[in-house]
Amino acid sequence: MNALTGHLSELGHGVVTTVELTVVTTIAALLIGIIVAILRITPVPMLRGIGLVYVEVLQNLPLLALLVLFVFALPQIGITFPLFTSAAIVIACYEGAYMAEAIRAGINTVAVGQAEAARAIGLTFSQSLRHVILPQALRAVIQPIGNICIALLMNTSLAAAVGVVELTQAANNVNLVEAQPIEVFTGAGIAYMLMALIIGFTTGRLERKLAIVR
Amino acid sequence: MVAVRQLNKWFGDHHVLKDVDLEVAAGEVVVVVGPSGSGKSTLCRCLNRLEVAGQGSIDIDGRPLPAEGRELARLRADVGMVFQSFNLFGHRTVLENVMLGPTKVRRMSKSEARAEALALLDRVGIRDKADNYPAELSGGQQQRAAIARALAMHPKVMLFDEPTSALDPEMVNEVLDVMVSLAAEGMTMIVVTHEMGFARRAADRVIFMDDGRIVETGTPDEFFSAPRTERARDFLSKILPH
Numbered sequence A: 001m002n003a004l005t006g007h008l009s010e011l012g013h014g015v016v017t018t019v020e021l022t023v024v025t026t027i028a029a030l031l032i033g034i035i036v037a038i039l040r041i042t043p044v045p046m047l048r049g050i051g052l053v054y055v056e057v058l059q060n061l062p063l064l065a066l067l068v069l070f071v072f073a074l075p076q077i078g079i080t081f082p083l084f085t086s087a088a089i090v091i092a093c094y095e096g097a098y099m100a101e102a103i104r105a106g107i108n109t110v111a112v113g114q115a116e117a118a119r120a121i122g123l124t125f126s127q128s129l130r131h132v133i134l135p136q137a138l139r140a141v142i143q144p145i146g147n148i149c150i151a152l153l154m155n156t157s158l159a160a161a162v163g164v165v166e167l168t169q170a171a172n173n174v175n176l177v178e179a180q181p182i183e184v185f186t187g188a189g190i191a192y193m194l195m196a197l198i199i200g201f202t203t204g205r206l207e208r209k210l211a212i213v214r
Numbered sequence B: 001m002v003a004v005r006q007l008n009k010w011f012g013d014h015h016v017l018k019d020v021d022l023e024v025a026a027g028e029v030v031v032v033v034g035p036s037g038s039g040k041s042t043l044c045r046c047l048n049r050l051e052v053a054g055q056g057s058i059d060i061d062g063r064p065l066p067a068e069g070r071e072l073a074r075l076r077a078d079v080g081m082v083f084q085s086f087n088l089f090g091h092r093t094v095l096e097n098v099m100l101g102p103t104k105v106r107r108m109s110k111s112e113a114r115a116e117a118l119a120l121l122d123r124v125g126i127r128d129k130a131d132n133y134p135a136e137l138s139g140g141q142q143q144r145a146a147i148a149r150a151l152a153m154h155p156k157v158m159l160f161d162e163p164t165s166a167l168d169p170e171m172v173n174e175v176l177d178v179m180v181s182l183a184a185e186g187m188t189m190i191v192v193t194h195e196m197g198f199a200r201r202a203a204d205r206v207i208f209m210d211d212g213r214i215v216e217t218g219t220p221d222e223f224f225s226a227p228r229t230e231r232a233r234d235f236l237s238k239i240l241p242h
């Protein structure tokens, strides 16, 4: 156990960074997901096209490749962000595509009659979305969104590849000193599992609390 | 109040409304009957532009139907619509359903909208269900809530598309009674229904549609006792009890 207890502060920092990265990117990915899902259902063909291209491009590239590209290619044209920010932007955009698809599936579960009734009382397209469609669509996909959050949490470990010292990188650093890979990475794995459990527990509670009476 | 001229509507190649002309005066109650697929729903839906007509013009209260955007939203607020399947917002209580339009479209204050919504729910007889969710109500109660939701916008015209067709028989009258009292108060109404009782009690005029055309129009008495066209006679023989 010494390999772990001797480096609690380093590993603790790693956990904090992982949590920060997860929380920030989850929020951003949700917002991106909502916007892209809306693009995909607008009556404007051009906007629908943009939404479709966004989803197709980001879902069909490996996250690691996107991270590396963003971090190493952008400085070539004079754009640099801190590493954490770069990783957060890329992960949020990437997971945003998955969020968009989940939310769009949620929108499809809302009966057409709901949108028609909303329009019939004079709500505009955006008001119908905000007050009638999205609240019901999001409730329908809390569980899938939770699963995306868990995938996102696991994907934050790829930020290690571009120099962010999150939990996996911290564990790696500790292992370089201690050379106890089994202990160190089992410890890190348990930490990931606990965080994933918390996400699953939270989405389960949310789902029950917000369930629509049917 | 409503003036429809030479309205034509296609779904792809399918010609669903053919040269429909219809004038409805303020305070008039028009019942639309006709076989399934004759275009009754489509006509209703064209009147608040849930469907876009291919040709022809529609004026509501002297103004042509706007094409889209805010203008259209404003017009829709003036045309109440009641659907066969109620379409109450499932994630909101009955009271919130009724308040949504007034607060978001008419920018009424919450407290004012609430007071008015409660009065409307009282009027349709479901004041005690204000804080329930739609799924907790019977079909008849849901449809009355939907009528209250439409009335909350102070519409100039009310459209009803088979408002009682999805109801169990014992709930039909509670909804029709609300509609009859609305008619008696002078609401302009276009009602797609096969409830002959309602037509006789409340309608000024009955319109018979078949295959996308208005085939016959007359007072309820004329139409039900002495239909002039063969198609109307044939239709009535199928829906009236012998």
Ligand SMILES: Nc1ncnc2c1ncn2[C@@H]1O[C@H](COP(=O)(O)OP(=O)(O)O)[C@@H](O)[C@H]1O
Pocket: B011, B014, B016, B034, B035, B036, B037, B038, B039, B040, B041, B042, B043
């Ligand atoms: N969204 C649609 N797309 C294609 N055809 C439609 C659509 N809505 C209705 N129709 C067709 O238009 C015709 C008229 O339908 P409708 O107005 O619903 O008739 P009614 O209400 O009198 O039963 C029917 O043949 C129906 O199949």
Ligand SMILES: [Mg+2]
Pocket: B040, B041, B042, B162
């Ligand atoms: Mg119909």
